[in-house]
Amino acid sequence: MNFTRDEKVDILLIIISAISVIGSFILSLDYIAWIAVILCGVPIFKECVKGLITEFDIKADLLVTIAIIASIIIGEVFAAGEIATIMAIGGFLEEYTVSKTQGRIEELVKMSPQVATRIKNGIEEKISVEKVQIGDMLKIVPGESIPTDGIIINGETSIDQSTLTGEFLPVDKKENDKVYSGTINLYGSFTMKTTKVSHDSSLQKLIRLVESSKPENAKIVRQADKWATIIVVIAFTTAILTYLFTFEIIRSVTILVVFCPCALVLATPTAIMGAIGNLTGHGILVKDGESLEELSHVDEFVFDKTGTLTYGKPEVVNVVSDKPKEMMYLLASLESKSEHPLAKAIVKYYNKDNLAEVNDFKMHIGKGVTGNINNNLIIAGNKELLELKKIKIDYQNSSEKGKTEIFVAKNNEYLGKILLADTIRKQSQETIRNLKRLRIKTTLLTGDNEKTANFIAKHLKIRNVRSNCLPEDKIKYIKDEQILGHKVAMIGDGVNDAPSLKKANIGIAMGTIGSDVSVEAANIALINDNIEDIPHLVGIARRTIRTINISIAFALILNIIAMGLAILGHLNPIEGALIHNIGSVIVIIYSSTLTKYKISKKDYNKSKKLGITKSLNKPTT
Incomplete structure (x- = not known):
């Protein structure tokens, strides 16, 4: 845990004050407690005076000041030191990381492309992203971050859109498909026509959302402060x-x-x-006491899917073949030449070292891969690739909701298929069930397609689901629910979730797998990613x-x-x-x-x- 210089000073003063109070009690020497009164009591007194003079604000600081002064008047210096120390500890806990809750956007800024390759009059030239205009033709090569929003004019590729949508798998793109700023081109080169200038791109919009999106509820006031004016008037009168x-x-x-x-x-x-x-x-980090109070009133939990309800990575869940051993040997050998996340999942599932040598390996963007193993042509990919090769597929049980299918053929003869999926966390179903028992509505907002979203929602018995959500869609949903009077908690893990985490009444980030941006934007972080602790979190907030x-x-x-x-x-x-x-x-x-x-x-x-x-x-x- 990193502390600023001022925070380290505060901690040191609190420790010294606590030692003086304990020493005063053990040795029965009241004057030792003066250390605590000076170190912790004086700052409280200053805040009290400042509040009264500048804002005429009667709050807990005034109550504490009265308590300290009254204790000193009657000779109870130990009591004065005790009050000052405990209040300093409470104040530190309440205020720690307040400056950080506004969210860090350095990561987002780093994701912003600075240079683009423009094609003008058949000539390629490197220009600053700020100079890109609507209608410009840009060339995007593998591994490059897309400079601004646009439409593919020529070529096809796979793009990592996790920055914006949270989708764990790359999205295949072809001519006339939209592409977004800040997403990563993984494989094929393509030409795109820009539809937005850099300032209005999806990534810049995400940065502005992180900077400005805040709950529109009034600031929560401590319970003690609510009674401050009444108590002061009654006591003095x-x-x-x-x-x-x-x-x-x-x-x-x-x-x-x-x-x-x-x-x-x-x-x-x-x-x-x-x-x-x-x-x-x-393993739950709560940034301030107000978050617990706000959480105690939450009546709806909004979940991101990838990395939250699911593990966020593809896994082989089924192998369908009359020759499973032969098929997996050939498939794993072939996919070992690819860097695609699905390929890595297949090789990991096979988990053997005796892979065959692959010749003439070729990647077919958005379709699959081919290669020659022991003079046998091996094809692995989607239906489109096998149909293109005129290979007859056994379509029995070929439609698997929420799963990705990889079909395999040897020398143009169909061998079988494997199914991969972003597996649901073991605790997700129990978590959703327990939240419902706490009378809390559950909602799924995801950037994934409708088919996948509905499959996950049905499995977890979440009745309210929205798919194909960009960050602004999630923001709008949360805002609409708040307008209806609902208190909304949002839980997510990715950079794309940061605006929603800030917009919600309470934002909960997955700490281990979550990005730094999402963790800083949230009020609460699940350090161990145990979503099964969420009902406990709600329960203790209410009990607190x-x-x-x-x-x-x-x-x-x-x-x-x-x-x-x-x-x-x-x-x-x-x-x-x-x-x-x-x-x-x-x-x-x-x-x-x-x-x-x-x-x-x-x-x-x-x-x-x-x-x-x-x-x-x-x-x-």
């Missing part, structure tokens, strides 16, 4: 009135002490620390907010009772300090139960009581 009626300053000081919002202010950061500690053990609310209610009731006793003179400042410290300990202990939390049947049953409209489970097309 009561203390002044008590003095005017009794002329006993000790009662007024005691009122300020017992009404010092220690337990109230501790309720939020301690609960968040407990929840974050729990989630860290599950419930814990905070109960702690705040307890703190308020305790303060009111103690204040009443102080007004009547039944409490002195020392006893008042003892009461509010006991309240703080109770809140801390109660919040610490979150570290051991595990989602249970009781949590699923509770979610039934929340209710959910039938429209949430209604399929959308």
